[in-house]
Amino acid sequence: MAKPSLAVDVAGIRMKNPVTTASGTFGFGSEYAPFVDLNRLGAIVVKGTTLNPRPGNPPPRIVETPAGILNSIGLQNPGVEHFIEAALPYLRQFDLPVIVNIAGDTVEEYAALAARLNGVPGVAALEVNISCPNVKKGGLAFGADPGSAAAVVQEVKSATRLPVVVKLSPNVTSIVQVAEAVVKAGADALSMINTLLGMVIDIRRRRPVLANVMGGLSGPAIRPVAVRAVWQVYRALKVPIVGMGGIVTAGDALEFIMAGATAVAVGTANFINPRATLDIIEGIERFLEEEGIKDIRELIGAAHR
Amino acid sequence: MATDITARIIKQEQVGLGQYRMNLYAPEIASRAVPGQFVYIRCSSSLDPLLRRPLSIHGVNRERGELLLLYQVIGRGTSLLAAKRQGDQLPVMGPLGRGFTLPEPERRVILVGGGIGVAPLVFLGNELVRRKNPVLMLVGARSIHHLPLGREGGNNVPFNVTVATDDGTCGYHGPVTDLLERALAGREVDMVYACGPGGMLRQTAMLLARYGLPGEFSLEERMGCGVGACLSCVCKTTGEGERPFRYRRVCVEGPVFRADQLVWDQEECING
Ligand SMILES: Cc1cc2nc3c(=O)[nH]c(=O)nc-3n(C[C@H](O)[C@H](O)[C@H](O)COP(=O)(O)OP(=O)(O)OC[C@H]3O[C@@H](n4cnc5c(N)ncnc54)[C@H](O)[C@@H]3O)c2cc1C
Ligand SMILES: Cc1cc2nc3c(=O)[nH]c(=O)nc-3n(C[C@H](O)[C@H](O)[C@H](O)COP(=O)(O)O)c2cc1C
Ligand code: FES
Numbered sequence: 126m127a128k129p130s131l132a133v134d135v136a137g138i139r140m141k142n143p144v145t146t147a148s149g150t151f152g153f154g155s156e157y158a159p160f161v162d163l164n165r166l167g168a169i170v171v172k173g174t175t176l177n178p179r180p181g182n183p184p185p186r187i188v189e190t191p192a193g194i195l196n197s198i199g200l201q202n203p204g205v206e207h208f209i210e211a212a213l214p215y216l217r218q219f220d221l222p223v224i225v226n227i228a229g230d231t232v233e234e235y236a237a238l239a240a241r242l243n244g245v246p247g248v249a250a251l252e253v254n255i256s257c258p259n260v261k262k263g264g265l266a267f268g269a270d271p272g273s274a275a276a277v278v279q280e281v282k283s284a285t286r287l288p289v290v291v292k293l294s295p296n297v298t299s300i301v302q303v304a305e306a307v308v309k310a311g312a313d314a315l316s317m318i319n320t321l322l323g324m325v326i327d328i329r330r331r332r333p334v335l336a337n338v339m340g341g342l343s344g345p346a347i348r349p350v351a352v353r354a355v356w357q358v359y360r361a362l363k364v365p366i367v368g369m370g371g372i373v374t375a376g377d378a379l380e381f382i383m384a385g386a387t388a389v390a391v392g393t394a395n396f397i398n399p400r401a402t403l404d405i406i407e408g409i410e411r412f413l414e415e416e417g418i419k420d421i422r423e424l425i426g427a428a429h430r
Numbered sequence: 431m432a433t434d435i436t437a438r439i440i441k442q443e444q445v446g447l448g449q450y451r452m453n454l455y456a457p458e459i460a461s462r463a464v465p466g467q468f469v470y471i472r473c474s475s476s477l478d479p480l481l482r483r484p485l486s487i488h489g490v491n492r493e494r495g496e497l498l499l500l501y502q503v504i505g506r507g508t509s510l511l512a513a514k515r516q517g518d519q520l521p522v523m524g525p526l527g528r529g530f531t532l533p534e535p536e537r538r539v540i541l542v543g544g545g546i547g548v549a550p551l552v553f554l555g556n557e558l559v560r561r562k563n564p565v566l567m568l569v570g571a572r573s574i575h576h577l578p579l580g581r582e583g584g585n586n587v588p589f590n591v592t593v594a595t596d597d598g599t600c601g602y603h604g605p606v607t608d609l610l611e612r613a614l615a616g617r618e619v620d621m622v623y624a625c626g627p628g629g630m631l632r633q634t635a636m637l638l639a640r641y642g643l644p645g646e647f648s649l650e651e652r653m654g655c656g657v658g659a660c661l662s663c664v665c666k667t668t669g670e671g672e673r674p675f676r677y678r679r680v681c682v683e684g685p686v687f688r689a690d691q692l693v694w695d696q697e698e699c700i701n702g
Contacts, residue, residue, distance in 0.1 A: 150659065151659055152659030152660070156659035157657065159432050159657075160657075172661075180673075183666070184651055184652070184663075185651070185652050186663075187652050187660075187663075189481050192477045192478040192480055395655060396655045399657065400434065
């Protein structure tokens with residue numbers, strides 16, 4: 126039997142398989158090169174980039190929770206110019222769509238980033254992070270309100286010709302409402318979910334463990350919440366979805382695809398198994414062979430039918 | 431370059447109160463490791479506890495392809511590790527991080543280890559002795575029961591060991607940094623390497639600054655990826671230009687840092 130087809134297209138981003146990396150968990154790719162042949166990934170989403178360098182939050186920035194982690198990195202990154210000069214040339218040598226995750230404090234900052242990255246060789250798409258729980262201004266503030274989320278997306282869209290993926294937060298009353306607003310504002314695709322706001326207290330010291338007090342929860346603990354979010358948005362809207370949140374195995378990834386995701390992103394699992402992305406790709410292929418399915422696209426939204 | 435392998439436990443023995451030494455068969459890692467580097471170990475195949483645990487490389491036996499670890503049981507991860515038996519297999523990533531820079535031959539070296547912090551220093555000391563550097567190790571511990579190299583300390587290592595305990599049950603009664611200060615005042619040393627609790631490192635940094643001597647410290651911070659990708663494990667270091675400080679990643683820019691690179695206002699530092 127011929128090998129099943131794993132290729133998918135997310136708003137013009139052509140992926141040889143549906144597996145990409147979750148922003149902030151895979152650096153700029155080179156960090157994982159000893160473990161992963163980057164040519165084999167469907168795409169890479171790099172660490173959140175801002176207009177100017179950011180120092181990030183004080184440590185401790187991470188704490189383990191039941192089947193998960195809380196992080197409060199605070200978008201530490203070297204800024205977009207450094208990304209273009211130092212990180213992007215490395216990634217260009219691979220046959221790999223590069224999706225640049227962007228974040229800002231103001232609508233203007235998002236627009237300036239989008240404009241700066243427009244037409245830069247090697248950038249396949251933008252992922253607009255309107256859902257970071259770890260920075261004071263911006264971030265989640267935009268993602269929590271449909272109106273301001275739409276305003277960001279509109280400005281970004283008019284500043285770039287690249288496909289625009291908008292990353293949604295689960296920390297909202299109705300993720301469908303925010304999804305509808307950003308799609309109306311021009312989002313070409315949606316990614317979900319970003320981390321869930323949480324905290325942990327050290328009872329001996331009677332203080333929060335994270336220096337930043339609160340952080341974003343990720344890992345297997347959040348997977349059912351994420352699958353639910355993808356399910357609801359797929360049901361309500363016709364837009365490609367990149368699903369993520371606690372994916373560790375190929376089975377987890379397939380849950381998201383059946384809930385309606387066209388592609389999936391692997392985040393926290395990379396920390397446990399640096400080869401997680403490749404294991405998941407191989408596992409999906411095996412599953413398709415076992416089930417006699419010729420094309421992964423047959424499974425997108427399969428649980429709705 | 432680091433690899434991720436499944437390593438078999440050759441031997442595991444308890445060496446002190448909650449302290450264990452483990453030999454792993456990991457030739458790919460043992461052949462490349464240098465003192466100061468660490469490995470990132472998965473202690474359980476379940477998703478809870480989720481993260482790997484970082485442990486310094488305590489020694490290598492390159493002929494036998496073995497990696498030596500020395501660790502203290504702290505919480506769930508290290509408890510699971512202590513329950514492992516000979517023949518069990520563990521996912522191990524390594525060697526990771528930047529090790530110690532080695533001094534010129536003849537330079538006199540003092541190693542300062544606080545508790546289980548001696549783990550990477552023994553690997554370093556062995557290497558330094560091979561290179562003909564005079565080496566003295568100062569070990570601080572809570573009590574005679576907490577001496578990770580055993581009561582005689584120095585019997586298994588090719589350099590002298592002097593002990594200090596907080597309660598005076600073995601060796602000098604007081605902080606190990608008192609012993610260091612005496613050695614510094616007596617001009618008996620050219621270079622200091624240290625690993626241990628934050629308070630001990632901070633005091634050591636102060637002494638080095640006062641006596642104008644170079645030093646390198648191996649730091650600990652909570653980790654996510656272990657390979658420089660997630661920015662979880664940062665410590666505060668001196669900046670350059672307009673930037674007053676910079677957060678650097680312990681897992682790839684460390685775990686070894688120059689003493690004069692570190693900024694000590696880190697209230698929340700897990701080491702102290
Ligand atoms: C580079 C490096 C080298 C180390 N080398 C050694 C060694 O050789 N021997 C040894 O006994 N210990 C060493 N440690 C400390 C060791 O990693 C922790 O004691 C261990 O992770 C505790 O895990 P736990 O599940 O038992 O404790 P828990 O407190 O239950 O762990 C909870 C979480 O906090 C993290 N954590 C807790 N304490 C520390 C710590 N001190 N440093 C980093 N993360 C921590 C754990 O990794 C885990 O993610 C090293 C740490 C680092 C960063
Ligand atoms: C350490 C860490 C850093 C992250 N940084 C970013 C970021 O910069 N931008 C972003 O949009 N999401 C960021 N995220 C969120 C992830 O991309 C992802 O949405 C989330 O972790 C859920 O997926 P997971 O459970 O597979 O990790 C980060 C997550 C972690 C754990
Ligand atoms: S642990 Fe991820 S950058 Fe150090």
